[in-house]
Amino acid sequence: MSNIPKTYEPQNFEKEIYAAWERDKHFHTTADAKGEPYCIVIPPPNVTGQLHMGHALDETLQDILIRYHRMKGDNTLWMPGTDHAGIATQAKVEEQLRGEGTNRYELGREKFLERVWQWKEKYGNRITYQLRTLGSSCDWERERFTMDEGCSAAVRKVFVQLYNEGLIYRGTRITNWCPKCNTALSDIEVEHETEQGHLWHIRYPFKDGSGYVEVATTRPETMLGDTGVAVHPDDERYKNLVGKTLILPLVNREIPLFADSYVDKNFGTGAVKVTPAHDPNDFEMGLRNNLPQVKVIENTGVMSDGLGKYSGLDRYECRKQIVADLEAGGYLVKVENHEHAVGHCQRCHTTIEPLVSKQWFVKMETLAAPAIEAVKSGELKFVPERFTKIYINWLENIRDWCISRQLWWGHQIPAWYCDDCGEMIVSETDVHECPHCHGKNLRRDEDVLDTWFSSGLWPFSTLGYPNDTAELKKFYPTSVLVTGYDIIFFWVARMVMMGLKFQGKVPFKYVFIHGLVRDELGRKMSKSLNNGVDPVEVIEKYGADSLRFMLVTGNTPGNDLRFYWSKVESARNFANKIWNASRFLLMNLEENPLPPNPDTLSFELADKWIFSCLEKTRANVTKNIERFELGEAARLLYEFIWFYYCDYYIELTKSRLYGSDARAKATALFVLATVLEKALRLLHPFMPFLTEVIRQKLPNAEGSIMVVNWVTEDELREFIPDDKDGIEKFANQILEIVKTIRNLKSEIGIDSRKKTKIILRVANTDNKINLQEHVSYISELAFAEPIIFADEKPSHAMSGVIEGVEIYLPLEGLIDTEKEIARLTKELEKVRKGAASTSGKLNNERFLSKAPADVVQAERDKLVAANEKISSLEQRINQLENL
RNA sequence: GGGGUUGUAGCUCAGAUGGUUAGAGUGCCUCGUUGACAUCGAGGAGGUCACAGAUUCGACUUCUGUCAGCCCCACCA
Numbered sequence: 001m002s003n004i005p006k007t008y009e010p011q012n013f014e015k016e017i018y019a020a021w022e023r024d025k026h027f028h029t030t031a032d033a034k035g036e037p038y039c040i041v042i043p044p045p046n047v048t049g050q051l052h053m054g055h056a057l058d059e060t061l062q063d064i065l066i067r068y069h070r071m072k073g074d075n076t077l078w079m080p081g082t083d084h085a086g087i088a089t090q091a092k093v094e095e096q097l098r099g100e101g102t103n104r105y106e107l108g109r110e111k112f113l114e115r116v117w118q119w120k121e122k123y124g125n126r127i128t129y130q131l132r133t134l135g136s137s138c139d140w141e142r143e144r145f146t147m148d149e150g151c152s153a154a155v156r157k158v159f160v161q162l163y164n165e166g167l168i169y170r171g172t173r174i175t176n177w178c179p180k181c182n183t184a185l186s187d188i189e190v191e192h193e194t195e196q197g198h199l200w201h202i203r204y205p206f207k208d209g210s211g212y213v214e215v216a217t218t219r220p221e222t223m224l225g226d227t228g229v230a231v232h233p234d235d236e237r238y239k240n241l242v243g244k245t246l247i248l249p250l251v252n253r254e255i256p257l258f259a260d261s262y263v264d265k266n267f268g269t270g271a272v273k274v275t276p277a278h279d280p281n282d283f284e285m286g287l288r289n290n291l292p293q294v295k296v297i298e299n300t301g302v303m304s305d306g307l308g309k310y311s312g313l314d315r316y317e318c319r320k321q322i323v324a325d326l327e328a329g330g331y332l333v334k335v336e337n338h339e340h341a342v343g344h345c346q347r348c349h350t351t352i353e354p355l356v357s358k359q360w361f362v363k364m365e366t367l368a369a370p371a372i373e374a375v376k377s378g379e380l381k382f383v384p385e386r387f388t389k390i391y392i393n394w395l396e397n398i399r400d401w402c403i404s405r406q407l408w409w410g411h412q413i414p415a416w417y418c419d420d421c422g423e424m425i426v427s428e429t430d431v432h433e434c435p436h437c438h439g440k441n442l443r444r445d446e447d448v449l450d451t452w453f454s455s456g457l458w459p460f461s462t463l464g465y466p467n468d469t470a471e472l473k474k475f476y477p478t479s480v481l482v483t484g485y486d487i488i489f490f491w492v493a494r495m496v497m498m499g500l501k502f503q504g505k506v507p508f509k510y511v512f513i514h515g516l517v518r519d520e521l522g523r524k525m526s527k528s529l530n531n532g533v534d535p536v537e538v539i540e541k542y543g544a545d546s547l548r549f550m551l552v553t554g555n556t557p558g559n560d561l562r563f564y565w566s567k568v569e570s571a572r573n574f575a576n577k578i579w580n581a582s583r584f585l586l587m588n589l590e591e592n593p594l595p596p597n598p599d600t601l602s603f604e605l606a607d608k609w610i611f612s613c614l615e616k617t618r619a620n621v622t623k624n625i626e627r628f629e630l631g632e633a634a635r636l637l638y639e640f641i642w643f644y645y646c647d648y649y650i651e652l653t654k655s656r657l658y659g660s661d662a663r664a665k666a667t668a669l670f671v672l673a674t675v676l677e678k679a680l681r682l683l684h685p686f687m688p689f690l691t692e693v694i695r696q697k698l699p700n701a702e703g704s705i706m707v708v709n710w711v712t713e714d715e716l717r718e719f720i721p722d723d724k725d726g727i728e729k730f731a732n733q734i735l736e737i738v739k740t741i742r743n744l745k746s747e748i749g750i751d752s753r754k755k756t757k758i759i760l761r762v763a764n765t766d767n768k769i770n771l772q773e774h775v776s777y778i779s780e781l782a783f784a785e786p787i788i789f790a791d792e793k794p795s796h797a798m799s800g801v802i803e804g805v806e807i808y809l810p811l812e813g814l815i816d817t818e819k820e821i822a823r824l825t826k827e828l829e830k831v832r833k834g835a836a837s838t839s840g841k842l843n844n845e846r847f848l849s850k851a852p853a854d855v856v857q858a859e860r861d862k863l864v865a866a867n868e869k870i871s872s873l874e875q876r877i878n879q880l881e882n883l
Numbered sequence: 884g885g886g887g888u889u890g891u892a893g894c895u896c897a898g899a900u901g902g903u904u905a906g907a908g909u910g911c912c913u914c915g916u917u918g919a920c921a922u923c924g925a926g927g928a929g930g931u932c933a934c935a936g937a938u939u940c941g942a943c944u945u946c947u948g949u950c951a952g953c954c955c956c957a958c959c960a
Contacts, residue, residue: 007922192957199960217960230960264959272960281958341957354958386887390955393886397956485955520895522953554896554908559888560953562895566909573922584919627899635897635907650919739926746926751915753925783925834904841902846940855902855941 004586004697008572008579010543014689018132021692026706027078027137031470035075039475040066041459041508042138043483043491044083044146048092048123051130053517053525053551053563054484056535059136060548061514061630062482066137067685068625069479071710077475079462080131080138082124084147086451087181087347090409093119109408109446116409130536135544135688137706144462146454147411154461155411155454156428158502163426167363168403170415170424174283175402177355178345179301183406184359186450187399188489190343190352199268199338200323203331204229207245207254213238214333216268218340219278220326221319223248224307225296226255228274230285233259235270249331250322260285277356293356301353315353360404360413360447367497368395374496380506383628384558387488387513394489403450410448417443456494459507476503480510485558488513512628515560517551522562533563545687546572552686553638555631574638575690578683581646582694585672588657592665594673594699598718601667605774606652609731611719613644614675618711621682630686637683645675648735651781673700674719678711730770734777737807740800741782744809747823748798758784759794761806763868771805793876795883799824801872803865821880828873835866 005012021027040062045055062078070076090104093116097103104112124145131138144151162168176185200220203212213229226248231238242259262285263272276286277293286293296304303313310318326332343352372395374380375388382388404413416431417424420439425431433440457465459481463472477499483492492511499507519525525532538547549571555561595601603611617640624633653668677698684691684705695705702708709715721727741758750756758778762768771778772789779785796815797808838859841847848856 004919006920008920215960219960262959267959274960279958279960281960284958340960390887394956489956522895556897559896564895564909567895569922570908573920576922577920580920580923582919587919629899631897639907646920647924742925743927746914749914751925753915830904841941844940848940850940851902858902 004583006580006583008543008576008690010545010575010689011540013693014133014135014539014544017689017692018135021137021704021706022132022140024704026704027139028141029075029077029139031075031474033075035073037077037474037479038066038069038074039077039079039478040480040482041079041462041478042081043481043487044081044144044455044458045127045131046085046088047082047120047127047145048085048089049127051127051134051535053533053535055127055131056134056547057514057517057551057561058482058484059131059134060551061512063134063136063548063688064552064625064630064685065480065482065512067688067706068710070137070706071681071684071708073709075474077142077471078136078138079142079144079475079478080128080136080140081144081146081458081462082127083455084120084145084410084451086405086407086410086448087183089116089119090407091181091347093409104408112408133536133539133544135548137688142462146451146458146461150464150467151454151457151461152411153428154457154465155449156414157466158457158498159414159449159453160426160428161502162362167366168360169363170358170360172356172358173361173402174277174280174354174356175359176343177299177353177357178348178350179299179353180348180350181345181407182299184355184357184402184404185345185352186402186452189346191346191349192341192343194339195342197338197340197342199336200326201269201333201336202249202273202326203333204246204249204255204273206241207247210244213241213246213257213271214269215271215273217273218338219319220322221303221310221315222275222278222296223273223322224251224303224310225275225277225294226251226253226273227276227286227291227294228255228289229257230260230263230272230274230289231257231270232263232265233261235259235263235265237270249329250325256291258289260289278354280354283354283356295356297353297355299355299357301350359402360415360449362401362403364398364400364497367501368398370500371395371493371496374500374506380496380508381510383510383512384556387485387511387558390485391488391493395493401450403453404445404447405450406446407448410451411454413445413447413449415445417445419443452490452494455491456498457502459495459499460503465502472503476507477505478508480512481508482512482514484516485513486516510628513558515555515558518560518562520562520564522560525563538568542568542572543575543689545575545690548688549574549634549686552630553634557628574642575687577642577646578680578687578690578694581641581650582676582697584650585669585676586697588669589673589699592669595666595670598670598674600663601670602663603667603671603719604664605727605731606649606777607667607671608719608721608727610644610649610671610675611716612721612724612728613640614678615713615716615720618678618682618716619713622710625685634686637679637686641679641683645679648781649675652777655776655780673698677701678716681705681708681711733767733802733805734771734774735781736802737771737778737805738781740802740807741778741784741809744798744800744807745782748809748811748815753783755783755785757810758782758787759792759797759808759810760787760789761791761793761808762789763804767804793879795879799876801827801869801876803869806872806876817880817883821877824873824877824880828870828877831866831869831873835863835870838863838866 043058066076066078094104176190178185197218199216199218201214201216203214205212215229229246242257244257245254246257248255274282274285276283276291277295278297296307297315298304301315303310303318305311345352372392375392415424415426418434418439419441421434421437423436431442459478460476463476465472495507519531523531535547546568550567617636620636621633653672656664656668677700680691680695692705695701742752745752745756762771768789775787779787794808794810797810800807841859
């Protein structure tokens with residue numbers, strides 16, 4: 001008996017297999033290796049992060065593509081690495097410090113950064129280790145980090161060049177500020193959510209006592225910083241009042257009533273209080289109308305000094321106080337409920353405060369134009385295509401990108417300020433002396449760059465930029481980028497812009513977009529809901545192959561998918577099925593050596609048929625992988641292996657395997673082994689571990705499955721019968737007969753495995769001879785014995801009809817005639833209905849004249865078959881009725 | 884306010900360039916313990932493909948509209 005375990009236990013082999021792959025350097029390639037270059041750069045996970053389902057999906061899709069291309073013979077590089085993830089990582093270390101009763105300011109910048117690096121060393125390997133357990137075939141020898149030397153050099157070089165070209169500038173502008181993270185943010189790091197708020201109507205009296213203007217605001221606390229009230233120039237209500245002076249309530253500041261076409265006449269009262277320091281639109285209006293900026297809210301979200309009793313209050317406390325005071329002073333007219341969008345920090349969800357500050361920006365328009373063009377021209381393609389529109393729309397409406405962050409963890413901005421002469425120096429290398437005044441009192445800009453700035457360079461910084469490396473020449477542009485739709489703006493668009501700017505070419509030819517992995521209720525997996533499923537746990541329980549297969553099946557590009565444990569189980573069951581089919585073969589091989597040479601064998605119908613199925617599967621799987629339809633490819637493999645190979649083919653080899661004809665036995669073994677080995681190769685990208693471990697046990701395979709060729713048409717050609725279609729058609733007829741017999745047996749409660757006498761009545765003589773020759777297939781699959789070919793129509797029998805064949809299951813006693821008539825009548829109705837629709841088409845002149853000839857012919861054939869079936873059924877029913 | 888997307892069996896989802904008896908997994912029902920596999924095998928029930936029009940000889944598949952859900956973008960206080 002075989003020593004192979006009866007069930008699939010991935011825990012027994014996945015780790016060792018991965019270690020062997022890595023040891024044998026199967027993941028590694030070089031620029032001068034042969035083959036077409038195929039390269040994917042990994043979307044770098046956060047160094048301090050842990051593997052989650054989103055990663056698992058992303059990595060699985062990439063690994064499938066990578067493994068497929070490597071087998072195809074391409075020079076395949078999967079470039080791995082991690083991202084320093086500025087805010088996220090810094091926040092974690094700050095949290096740790098909080099636990100120790102200290103903070104980063106007490107520690108100081110240098111010490112703090114040491115701590116972050118320590119943290120990175122400690123947890124930076126966790127994520128890459130977890131990637132390994134998934135089977136990711138990354139070239140780990142090339143692993144990179146967004147803050148390693150090379151990436152940092154790339155960042156400095158790009159920054160300096162953009163600055164010198166005027167595409168990076170420093171400016172005092174209103175930007176999104178997170179009071180909790182204490183840093184500026186870019187527009188896309190702000191998440192807008194509609195909230196139920198209020199609209200406070202407030203009276204601002206004229207200085208001359210001639211009444212008042214009523215303004216409406218959602219943020220009354222900002223009134224402390226008002227420096228004007230705006231109305232639309234064409235607004236008749238205010239036309240004569242423009243230019244007059246108002247007294248700002250509570251503050252008693254004199255502010256002008258002015259006209260600006262930004263104002264919407266139809267909203268609220270048509271008069272807007274203007275706070276240039278705390279609202280983006282007001283900021284613009286302030287600039288246009290020369291209004292002073294009065295800052296009343298500090299970076300921490302607390303009211304500024306010099307505001308009397310309001311100073312030091314939290315912004316929302318202050319709001320309450322202001323409203324109360326306005327009401328007490330008789331300035332508050334009314335309060336309305338008002339739904340509006342409020343910005344929140346993507347990281348900590350704190351409400352964003354627009355603040356005026358000095359920040360660094362990237363000028364986007366000139367960078368965006370070629371990035372739009374690259375997609376419009378088809379140089380870069382999105383899969384699925386619909387994401388191109390989203391991408392283009394965003395780039396066409398792009399605004400300048402605020403890239404400075406008031407953090408410590410990240411790429412420090414390469415700018416120095418001379419305290420002696422006030423000049424600013426932007427430089428790739430550290431500056432110790434001012435080139436203008438030769439002063440030595442230089443201060444480096446304290447800010448760091450947005451994490452996405454370095455991510456934007458990832459496709460070329462990892463390949464060696466700023467050095468002109470062989471890798472860069474060979475692998476850039478990379479082949480495809482695989483990522484979720486949630487970071488198209490953050491990352492994809494920026495890589496395209498930077499790639500075009502600094503390499504003159506798109507960074508990748510395809511962007512393969514996938515969706516989110518949700519929980520069983522369709523909710524996003526999140527920490528706060530605690531509904532996340534840990535991929536590591538899934539791998540430990542069911543194996544990486546099961547997880548991978550589950551993530552890939554039944555999913556299409558760009559669509560979200562739900563995680564179900566039952567789906568993982570189903571994938572595991574598939575793995576177990578393969579395991580046992582292989583075990584069956586290996587057990588038989590123990591007693592019979594595998595024939596080395598197919599020339600000595602004699603292939604029979606079943607053999608030719610399974611090879612035809614394999615070839616079809618090979619062609620379709622390949623096609624679907626090329627089209628990124630990985631779910632469909634996986635489905636085809638599942639279908640071939642389980643239904644065709646296991647359910648039918650293996651069963652059909654048993655009589656030969658257990659029989660005494662040595663040549664027949666050898667043939668069956670050969671085909672079993674050959675088809676399995678090729679199927680394993682086709683499945684390898686999806687289930688790398690299982691396919692490797694099984695293939696290593698096969699006598700007809702050598703080396704690692706990872707580096708053996710992808711199955712080709714040429715390789716299969718010698719096994720494909722000339723009359724492929726005819727064989728397939730005949731095989732289908734046999735399978736239909738088998739199904740009918742099984743059905744009849746089940747209908748009368750005979751055990752499906754109990755041998756039962758069957759009578760076949762075949763219309764066509766050639767067909768009859770052919771069926772007689774292969775009658776063993778029917779008896780083996782349907783447990784039918786004996787099978788008699790006859791012209792008689794036994795009356796005491798159950799019957800079924802398929803095209804060209806009547807099938808009888810004779811019974812010893814009397815059959816329940818009425819029940820049988822009812823069953824056959826039901827069948828008859830079904831066939832008649834089909835025939836009616838077919839003849840309807842054929843009676844339609846326009847169908848005959850307009851439909852293509854082959855479609856018409858197919859309908860004709862269909863009708864003939866249906867009519868035959870109808871007449872058989874009618875005769876049978878008639879016969880039974882006359883018993 | 885724009886834009887996208889989804890609506891197919893109880894549940895989760897597949898179904899290029901229009902012509903299938905509309906599929907799978909899972910769940911459900913009936914039957915089955917001789918060895919590849921009960922992580923299995925055999926059979927079965929279950930869908931007017933959201934709704935209404937249009938195009939067409941023919942629409943689950945194309946177009947338009949309606950309804951319902953989800954998502955993204957947006958500086959109306």
